[in-house]
Every structure is written in structure tokens, then in C-alpha cells.
Amino acid sequence: MKQTKTVVMVVLALIALFGAMPGTAGAAYPEKPIEWVIWSSPGGGADIFVRSMARILEPFVPQPFVPVNKSGGGGAVGMAYAASKAADGYTILAVTPNFVLTPALGRSAKGPADFDAIARVAVETNVVAVSTKSPYKTWDEFTAYAKEKGGVSWGTFGVGTSDHVASAKLSKLAGINSRFVPFEGGGDSLASLLGGHIDVLTNNPSELAEQIAAGEVRLLGSFSEERWKPYPDVPAFKELGYDVVVPTWRGVVAPKGTPKEAIDFLSNAIQKAMTEKTFLDYLADNGLEPAYQNGTDFALFVAEQDGFYKQELAALGLSNKK
Amino acid sequence: MKNFKYVNSVLGAILFLFGIWCFVKSGEYVPLIEMEGQVGANVFPELFSGALMFLAALMVILDVKNFTKPTFVSFESFGIVAVISVLCFVFWYCIPKAGFLFSACIFTCVLTFLATRKIRPLDLVSVVVVTGLIYFVFATLLKVPLPHGFFI
Amino acid sequence: MGSAFLLLDGFKDVLTWNGLLSVFVGSAFGITIGALPGLNASMGVALLLPLTYGMAPLPAVVMLLSIYCGAIYGGSITAILLRTPGTTAAACTVFDGYEMAQNGEPGRALSMAATASFIGGIFSVIVLVFLSPPLARMALMFGPAEYFALCFFGLSIITSLSTDNMIKGLVSAVAGLLLGTVGIDIVTGVSRFTFDMPELLNGVSFIPVLIGLFAVSQVLVTYEKGTDDLGGAKQKISGVTISWKDLRDCSGTIARSSVIGTIVGILPGAGATMASFISYNEARRWSKHPELYGKGFIEGIAAPESANNAATGGAMVPLLSLGIPGSETTAVLIGAFMIQGLRPGPLLFRENPQLIYGLFAGMVLANIAFFVLGMLGSKLFAQVTKIPNRILLPVILLFASIGSFAESNSLTDVFLMYFFGVVGYFMRKFEFPVAPLVLALVLGPMAESNLRRALIISAGNWSTFATRPISAVLLLIGFLTLIMPFVRMVKDRKKAVAA
Numbered sequence: 009m010k011q012t013k014t015v016v017m018v019v020l021a022l023i024a025l026f027g028a029m030p031g032t033a034g035a036a037y038p039e040k041p042i043e044w045v046i047w048s049s050p051g052g053g054a055d056i057f058v059r060s061m062a063r064i065l066e067p068f069v070p071q072p073f074v075p076v077n078k079s080g081g082g083g084a085v086g087m088a089y090a091a092s093k094a095a096d097g098y099t100i101l102a103v104t105p106n107f108v109l110t111p112a113l114g115r116s117a118k119g120p121a122d123f124d125a126i127a128r129v130a131v132e133t134n135v136v137a138v139s140t141k142s143p144y145k146t147w148d149e150f151t152a153y154a155k156e157k158g159g160v161s162w163g164t165f166g167v168g169t170s171d172h173v174a175s176a177k178l179s180k181l182a183g184i185n186s187r188f189v190p191f192e193g194g195g196d197s198l199a200s201l202l203g204g205h206i207d208v209l210t211n212n213p214s215e216l217a218e219q220i221a222a223g224e225v226r227l228l229g230s231f232s233e234e235r236w237k238p239y240p241d242v243p244a245f246k247e248l249g250y251d252v253v254v255p256t257w258r259g260v261v262a263p264k265g266t267p268k269e270a271i272d273f274l275s276n277a278i279q280k281a282m283t284e285k286t287f288l289d290y291l292a293d294n295g296l297e298p299a300y301q302n303g304t305d306f307a308l309f310v311a312e313q314d315g316f317y318k319q320e321l322a323a324l325g326l327s328n329k330k
Numbered sequence: 331m332k333n334f335k336y337v338n339s340v341l342g343a344i345l346f347l348f349g350i351w352c353f354v355k356s357g358e359y360v361p362l363i364e365m366e367g368q369v370g371a372n373v374f375p376e377l378f379s380g381a382l383m384f385l386a387a388l389m390v391i392l393d394v395k396n397f398t399k400p401t402f403v404s405f406e407s408f409g410i411v412a413v414i415s416v417l418c419f420v421f422w423y424c425i426p427k428a429g430f431l432f433s434a435c436i437f438t439c440v441l442t443f444l445a446t447r448k449i450r451p452l453d454l455v456s457v458v459v460v461t462g463l464i465y466f467v468f469a470t471l472l473k474v475p476l477p478h479g480f481f482i
Numbered sequence: 483m484g485s486a487f488l489l490l491d492g493f494k495d496v497l498t499w500n501g502l503l504s505v506f507v508g509s510a511f512g513i514t515i516g517a518l519p520g521l522n523a524s525m526g527v528a529l530l531l532p533l534t535y536g537m538a539p540l541p542a543v544v545m546l547l548s549i550y551c552g553a554i555y556g557g558s559i560t561a562i563l564l565r566t567p568g569t570t571a572a573a574c575t576v577f578d579g580y581e582m583a584q585n586g587e588p589g590r591a592l593s594m595a596a597t598a599s600f601i602g603g604i605f606s607v608i609v610l611v612f613l614s615p616p617l618a619r620m621a622l623m624f625g626p627a628e629y630f631a632l633c634f635f636g637l638s639i640i641t642s643l644s645t646d647n648m649i650k651g652l653v654s655a656v657a658g659l660l661l662g663t664v665g666i667d668i669v670t671g672v673s674r675f676t677f678d679m680p681e682l683l684n685g686v687s688f689i690p691v692l693i694g695l696f697a698v699s700q701v702l703v704t705y706e707k708g709t710d711d712l713g714g715a716k717q718k719i720s721g722v723t724i725s726w727k728d729l730r731d732c733s734g735t736i737a738r739s740s741v742i743g744t745i746v747g748i749l750p751g752a753g754a755t756m757a758s759f760i761s762y763n764e765a766r767r768w769s770k771h772p773e774l775y776g777k778g779f780i781e782g783i784a785a786p787e788s789a790n791n792a793a794t795g796g797a798m799v800p801l802l803s804l805g806i807p808g809s810e811t812t813a814v815l816i817g818a819f820m821i822q823g824l825r826p827g828p829l830l831f832r833e834n835p836q837l838i839y840g841l842f843a844g845m846v847l848a849n850i851a852f853f854v855l856g857m858l859g860s861k862l863f864a865q866v867t868k869i870p871n872r873i874l875l876p877v878i879l880l881f882a883s884i885g886s887f888a889e890s891n892s893l894t895d896v897f898l899m900y901f902f903g904v905v906g907y908f909m910r911k912f913e914f915p916v917a918p919l920v921l922a923l924v925l926g927p928m929a930e931s932n933l934r935r936a937l938i939i940s941a942g943n944w945s946t947f948a949t950r951p952i953s954a955v956l957l958l959i960g961f962l963t964l965i966m967p968f969v970r971m972v973k974d975r976k977k978a979v980a981a
Contacts, residue, residue, distance in 0.1 A: 337912065338912075341912055345653060352660060352675075355675065356674075359667070359670075359672045359674050360672070361669075361670035361671075361672055362670070362671065362672070363670070365938065366938075366941045366942055367937045367938045367939070367940060367941045367942035367943070368669065368670070368934070368937070368938055368942075369669070369933070369934045369937055370670065371667035371669065371670045371672040371674060374659075374663055374930050375660065375663045375674060375675075378656055378659045378660045378663065379660060381652075381656045381659075382653065382656045382657065382660065385649055385652050385653045385656060386653065388649055389649050389650075389653070392649065398647075398649070401912060401913050403911050403912065407706045407707075408706070410705050410706060411702050411705060411706050411907065414701070414702060414705055415702065415900070415903070415904050415907075418698070418879065418900040418903065419897075419900060421883070422883075422893065422896050422897050422900060425883075425893060425896070426893060430884075434880055434883070437876070437879070437880075438876035438877065438879070438880055439876075441875060441876035441879065442872050442873065442876050444705070445705070445871060445872035445875065445876075446872050453872060453873060456873060457873055457876055457877070460873070460877055460880075461877075461880060464877070464880055464881065464884065467518075468518070468884050468888065472515075472518075472521065472529065472888075473529070474521075474884065474887070474888045474891070475891055476884065476887065477893070
């Protein structure tokens with residue numbers, strides 16, 4: 009008898025434990041939590057971005073966001089996972105240029121064609137930096153040195169990343185023989201630059217901010233359209249006469265076929281959140297520039313970026329081959 | 331199997347074939363772009379599979395010539411191992427379909443039963459409770475998105 | 483002695499109710515996260531990050547550091563009790579820890595793990611406080627060539643790990659090296675052995691392989707042994723905690739491992755896992771009883787555990803004095819600092835020394851906190867070995883499944899874990915040692931990418947490894963370590979012939 013009682017108790021406890029399933033009543037979107045797929049591991053750049061955004065979006069969206077990390081393969085795993093979910097507005101995915109790069113490199117079967125754009129949130133840039141121990145102060149001095157030496161070692165984050173594409177195009181235009189040294193993360197390449205093991209590197213300015221402030225690292229130029237706001241003294245390569253503008257960006261997409269009302273709702277919520285001071289402060293702290301675009305515009309932007317990167321990868325000899 | 335003396339030779343032969351396969355496969359990994367000082371993606375896998383082939387061949391030779399101790403393996407109670415391994419993969423297959431909690435409860439109950447070959451309600455209850463508790467800790471407290479299925 | 487006074491001030495700042503609470507909450511949570519397989523220190527920090535939003539900077543950062551220190555220690559608990567390393571850094575602790583627990587000494591093993599972790603951790607904080615700037619500069623001397631040499635040195639112990647059966651040990655190592663090549667090759671961008679599975683593009687995940695080889699294979703072996711073992715209670719638990727004699731016997735090992743752990747921890751990209759492997763081998767090399775390693779020898783716990791916790795203080799050196807994250811966890815910590823409006827780096831040291839020293843004091847307290855919790859808990863945790871196998875084994879498999887899933891929320895990893903469980907079972911059946919495979923899988927990819935990086939930097943000139951002093955020395959020692967067992971074999975044979 010005692011045993012039966014225990015069994016009943018346990019079953020009841022289990023039911024109580026897992027009974028809290030989301031309800032089905034109500035009509036307006038969203039009526040249950042929204043799964044937000046992140047293609048980096050917890051603590052990665054994209055992860056902190058999404059978690060911060062989810063927090064700031066709270067007052068504008070009646071349901072919570074549930075961040076889900078699906079890391080691996082430069083976003084391939086996250087894309088495959090998000091694309092496999094129902095297009096009901098309850099799954100969204102945070103994207104970066106890997107959204108077009110990974111499929112273009114033949115590493116992901118899913119790509120922009122499998123998603124509907126919701127909004128672009130921000131743009132960033134990459135910069136070229138050298139150690140302050142090096143004698144050259146400007147890009148022109150650096151090119152002169154590089155040509156004289158016959159070649160330089162240049163730190164990037166691996167073949168086919170946006171910073172590699174930008175650096176390769178720049179050194180080709182400048183006529184420098186560069187050997188690109190792939191690093192796994194910003195910290196490793198920075199340590200190698202400070203230790204004098206590599207000559208130059210390309211990185212995100214926010215990862216270098218502390219070193220720039222401490223006078224350890226000198227910026228030679230940025231890949232942005234115009235001078236990058238936090239560093240008005242650093243020229244954009246475009247104004248130096250090199251046509252290399254490689255923006256990086258962050259946005260949000262949903263699986264293809266997501267209802268228009270869901271997309272509009274989220275897009276509007278993001279637009280509203282972007283007037284909040286906390287969000288603008290967060291973006292500024294992380295070297296991001298607010299650059300909202302609604303779904304339609306973001307889709308066009310992605311298509312344009314897709315064409316751009318495909319062309320650049322082809323020029324590098326890296327186009328979709330297996 | 332118990333008195334089979336050349337276990338190591340057979341293993342060596344299998345490993346050798348595996349090495350060949352890896353070596354052939356490695357040959358495909360030719361980089362798309364060339365750079366000064368670049369070592370191709372194929373070099374290390376080729377080196378390692380080459381080493382594997384060498385060691386496997388050595389294993390066979392030493393075993394046949396009786397330079398090394400032969401390995402005797404008994405597979406007397408291999409049946410239960412096979413059953414458990416198959417169960418593990420069945421469990422894995424069921425997770426996305428039936429949901430993690432449901433499949434895990436069944437899985438752990440079956441394993442407990444297999445351990446004693448007796449149905450003891452108290453064991454089953456405690457295993458289910460522990461399973462539920464672990465699920466609660468991971469899924470609810472630590473927010474690990476364990477798959478749901480048609481049944482919780 | 484300015485630092486010492488500043489440190490005292492730091493203690494004043496941390497020793498508030500808020501500060502102590504955050505240290506203990508952080509440590510307890512960290513130990514739990516670390517002990518649960520698949521959840522590592524960086525995930526623990528990321529999980530509790532939202533809690534710190536509303537807190538003052540010092541308690542917030544101190545809480546996250548406590549998670550970090552606690553998690554690295556916590557990994558040893560499940561490694562010892564369940565043969566399931568909770569974190570990769572605890573992989574080495576399995577070798578002797580599990581054996582000790584099975585010999586009826588789980589309490590002794592657990593308290594040695596806590597004590598060694600504590601000493602290693604405290605040592606590294608002391609180094610952090612007093613020697614940060616010069617050591618950070620030393621770390622910068624390590625370029626790709628030096629990292630390759632270090633990895634080679636780490637790998638060279640493979641031959642001495644497999645003296646019982648040299649060929650099978652080497653086969654196991656080579657298999658590990660091959661397994662390490664799976665995924666996108668970072669240098670050329672080519673996908674190797676991925677078979678069009680996106681989950682394999684980042685390589686074979688380490689945790690599932692580890693859990694499969696260690697824990698699942700053990701479950702299969704226990705089932706095979708039969709029902710006698712599966713039903714009733716096991717032998718009595720003896721040796722509840724370590725004795726002073728244990729501590730004295732291990733003092734040399736702990737001291738050596740703490741130094742190794744701190745140094746390896748300082749190097750960006752090397753980290754706690756590598757530190758524990760290298761110090762395990764060094765402990766064995768210098769030990770009076772190398773033959774006891776792997777059979778439940780207490781030094782075999784002291785070495786990796788003091789090293790991996792020493793790596794925590796080490797990893798803070800480049801983070802705080804250069805602003806360079808040396809590991810995944812420290813990268814997450816940078817994010818946490820930034821949420822508090824702080825940017826770790828040389829400027830923070832100059833502009834906000836009060837906070838930095840408060841943080842150092844917090845780290846000391848964090849080490850004390852996990853030590854206290856660990857020692858109090860070791861008696862309780864040890865009861866796990868009393869659970870009859872018919873309950874314990876299914877639960878281990880359950881833990882293994884969730885743990886493999888949790889790391890990247892991927893069912894592919896769960897499959898991989900069971901696959902390697904079966905592989906591990908056959909390896910044990912056919913007498914292939916597992917340790918060389920695990921070591922090769924950790925260090926192989928690092929060795930390969932750094933070798934190729936170094937060659938790109940030197941424009942294909944191999945002499946770069948010989949002309950750079952640090953790399954040359956490490957390669958030489960590595961080479962000697964590699965051939966040592968063979969030399970010994972030849973000597974023994976000569977002796978045998980002469981006799």
C-alpha cells in the first residue's frame with residue numbers, strides 16, 4: 009500500500025513539475041515565448057548581443073524571448089536548426105555577414121533564401137592595426153615598408169571571413185604581398201601583434217579599444233564608408249583611394265514563410281527599442297552603430313551583400329566549391 | 331574467441347585498412363588558394379594516417395612473429411553489452427520524437443530492470459524520481475533546451 | 483610592498499555582507515555547474531550574468547570569478563565519483579580519481595581534489611597580485627612557434643603514458659590526432675572529414691568524446707561483469723578525508739603543478755586543460771612511484787587539480803594587465819566587465835586600482851569558499867559510491883546524455899557520445915589505452931594550427947622553430963621525453979641479455 013502511495017505522489021509531483029505548458033488562449037501575436045536562435049556559444053559576441061537585446065526588448069514585447077545557442081560551422085548549425093522550425097513567428101535568428109558568407113563558401117545548405125528578413129539593427133566595421141612599437145604611422149608608410157620587405161604577416165580570423173575578404177582585397181589593391189595568418193579569436197591575434205610575431209592585423213575596433221586607449225596599438229585605417237565615429241582621426245581606406253568598403257552588420261531574420269504580422273510586430277518593437285538610451289549606450293560600448301532597417305530594406309541589403317561577398321570570394325578563388 | 335591467438339593481427343589489419351581509407355580521403359583536401367609558407371590541409375591527415383598504417387602493419391608483424399604478448403578476449407557476456415548499446419541508440423533516436431523526459435524515464439527503467447532482471451517497483455520509482463529531478467535541474471533551472479516531444 | 487597594502491584594502495571592500503554572499507552563491511553555483519557534465523565555467527558565468535546587472539561592480543565581478551574558480555574545481559567531483567569529467571579540465575582527474583573512489587576511498591580523493599585545487603588557486607592569485615606585469619610581458623613572447631613547441635612538449639608524453647603496450651598506445655594517440663583534424667581547417671578553409679554534416683564543421687566536440695570514452699564505456703563494462711556487481715552494496719567507504727601525511731607526500735607535486743598551472747594559464751589560448759595534462763605527466767616523471775599512476779594514486783589527483791585551478795589565476799594575468807582574454811571563460815568575463823562599465827586592461831589597473839585589488843581579494847575568498855564547501859561536501863558526495871549500480875548506472879547514462887547535449891544543444895553530440903562509448907568499450911577490451919587518445923585530441927589541433935601559423939609567419943622557413951630560444955628548448959625537452967621510454971627499453975634489454 010505504501011508503495012502505491014509513493015508512486016501516486018511521484019506521478020503527481022511530476023505532473024505539477026511539467027504541467028506548466030504554455031496556454032493556447034488569446035489571439036494576438038505573440039501568445040507564447042519566442043525562441044531566439046544564436047549561432048555562437050554562450051558568452052560569444054553574438055550571444056551577448058542577443059541577450060542584451062532580449063532584455064531591452066522586454067517592455068515592447070508581451071512575451072519573453074528564449075535564447076537558444078546552436079553554435080558551430082560559422083553559423084551553419086544555427087541556420088540549419090532555425091530553418092527546420094515552423095515559420096510561425098515563434099523562432100527568430102540573429103545574423104551577421106556569416107549569413108551570406110557561410111553559404112557562399114559551400115558550408116551551409118541553408119542561406120538567405122530560406123529566411124525572411126525582420127530588421128537590421130546595427131553596423132560595425134573592421135580596422136587595420138599595428139603595434140605602436142612599429143615605426144610606421146600611416147597606411148602609406150606601412151605599404152612602403154611592406155613593399156621593401158617583400159611581404160608581411162597579417163592576422164585575420166581565418167579564410168573566408170569578412171575581415172579576411174577585406175584585408176585580402178586591400179593588400180591586392182595596394183600591391184602588398186601579404187601572408188594571412190589565421191587566428192581563432194581576437195585575443196590570440198592581438199597577443200601575437202603585441203608580442204611582435206605578426207606585422208599587422210584586422211579586427212573589430214571594440215576588441216582593440218583598450219589597447220588603443222593605452223597606446224599599445226595604432227590604427228592605420230578602417231573598412232567603413234566614412235571615418236568610423238569613435239576614431240575620427242583614423243582615415244577610411246576609401247578616402248585613401250582604395251575602394252574597399254566592407255561593412256559588417258547585425259540583424260534578425262525568421263524562417264521563410266513567417267506571417268507578415270509577426271515580422272512587422274517584431275520589426276516595430278526593435279525600432280521602438282532602438283530609441284532607448286540603454287540600448288544606444290550598449291551599442292556604443294560595443295563599437296556598434298545603430299542602423300535600423302525594416303524587413304523589406306534589410307532583405308534588399310542582404311541581397312546586395314550576398315552579391316558583394318560572392319564576387320569578392322570568387323576574386324580570391326574561394327567561391328562555392330566543395 | 332577465447333583461444334584465438336591472433337586478435338592483434340586482425341585488429342592491425344582492420345586499422346591498416348582504416349588508415350588507407352583516411353589517407354585516400356585526406357588527399358582530397360587540397361586548399362583553394364596558395365600562400366607562401368602555407369602547409370596544405372591534406373598534409374597532417376596524410377601524415378597521421380600514414381603513421382596509423384605503419385603502426386598497424388607493425389602490430390600485425392610483431393604479433394605474427396610472436397614478439398608481443400597476444401591479447402585474449404572473452405566475449406562471454408557480450409550479449410548484455412550489445413543490448414545496452416542498441417538501447418542507447420534507440421534512446422537517442424526517440425529523444426526528438428517522444429521528448430527527452432518521456433524517453434529518459436523509459437530508458438532508465440529498462441536499464442534498471444536489465445541490471446537485476448527483476449521488476450522491483452521501488453527501484454523503478456526511485457529511478458523515475460531521479461530522472462525527473464535531473465530533468466528539472468537541467469531543463470528548468472539551467473534552461474538547457476532539452477527536446478520536447480508529442481508527450482511532454 | 484605597496485601591493486600588499488592595496489590587497490588589504492581590497493579585503494576591506496569585499497568583506498561586506500553583500501560581498502561574502504556573492505562569493506558563496508557564486509562558488510556554490512560554480513561547483514554545481516562544474517560538476518554537471520557538459521556545463522562549463524563559461525556557461526555558468528553566462529547563465530548568472532543577468533543576475534549581476536543590478537549589482538555594484540565589485541560584488542558582480544567577484545561573483546562571476548567565484549563561479550569560474552568553483553566550476554574548475556567542481557569538475558573533479560563527477561570525474562572522481564562517476565568517471566564523467568564535469569569539465570574538460572578535469573579529464574586527467576579521472577585516471578586516478580575514479581580508481582580511488584572504486585577502491586573505497588572516495589572521501590580521500592574528493593578532499594585531495596579540493597585541497598589541491600585550493601592551494602593551486604591561492605598560489606596563482608598570489609602570483610597574479612605581485613607578478614602580473616612582468617609575467618604578462620613574458621606571455622607575449624609566446625608566438626605560434628612557441629605554442630607549437632609547447633603542444634609538442636605536451637604530446638611527447640604519449641610514449642611514457644603507454645609503456646605497457648607501446649604500439650597500442652601510439653595507435654591510440656594517432657587515432658586521437660586524426661580525430662582532431664575533423665572540421666574546417668582554419669588555415670585553408672577546407673572542410674575535413676565532415677561528410678556534409680554542419681555539426682562537424684567545428685570539429686568533434688571534446689566533451690561527448692570524453693564522456694563516451696570514460697563514462698559510457700565504464701557502464702558497459704560494469705554491465706558485462708554481471709549482476710552480482712549490479713545489485714547490492716559495495717565495499718565500505720574508508721578514508722573520509724586526507725591525512726597530513728597525504729598532504730606532505732603530495733606537497734612537492736602540488737607545488738610543481740601550481741607553478742606549471744599558473745604559467746600555462748597565463749599563456750592565452752593554452753588554458754586549464756593543457757595545464758592539467760602537462761602537470762600530470764610532470765608529476766609522474768618526478769614521482770618516486772610512477773608505476774602507481776592510473777591505478778588510484780593520490781598524487782594523480784593532486785597534480786591535475788592543483789594545476790587546473792592554478793590556471794584560473796594565471797588566465798586573469800593577461801586579462802587584467804593586457805585586456806587579452808586567454809580562454810573562453812575570460813572572454814565571457816570581459817563581457818561581464820563591460821556590462822559594469824569596466825574595460826579590463828592596462829588602463830583599468832592605473833585608473834581603478836581599488837577595484838582591481840578588491841577583485842584580487844575576492845578571488846582569494848572564492849578559493850577559500852569552494853575549499854570550505856568542497857571539504858564539507860566531500861563526505862556527502864562520497865555517499866554516491868554507496869548507491870547500488872542498478873540505480874547509478876542508468877543515472878550516469880542520463881547525465882552523460884544531457885551533458886553531451888548541453889554543451890551545444892545538439893543531438894548529434896549525444897550520438898557521438900554513445901558511439902565513443904562503444905569505441906571505448908572495445909578499446910578496453912582489446913587493451914588500447916584511452917589516455918593517449920584524449921591527450922592527442924586536445925593538443926593535436928592546437929599543435930597543427932600553430933605549426934602552420936608559424937610557417938606562414940616565417941614564409942615557409944622551418945628553421946624558425948630552432949632559432950627561437952623558447953621553442954628550441956621546449957622542442958628539445960619534448961624530443962627527449964618522446965624517446966626516453968625507447969632508450970629505457972633498449973637498456974633493459976641489454977641488461978637482460980647481460981644477465
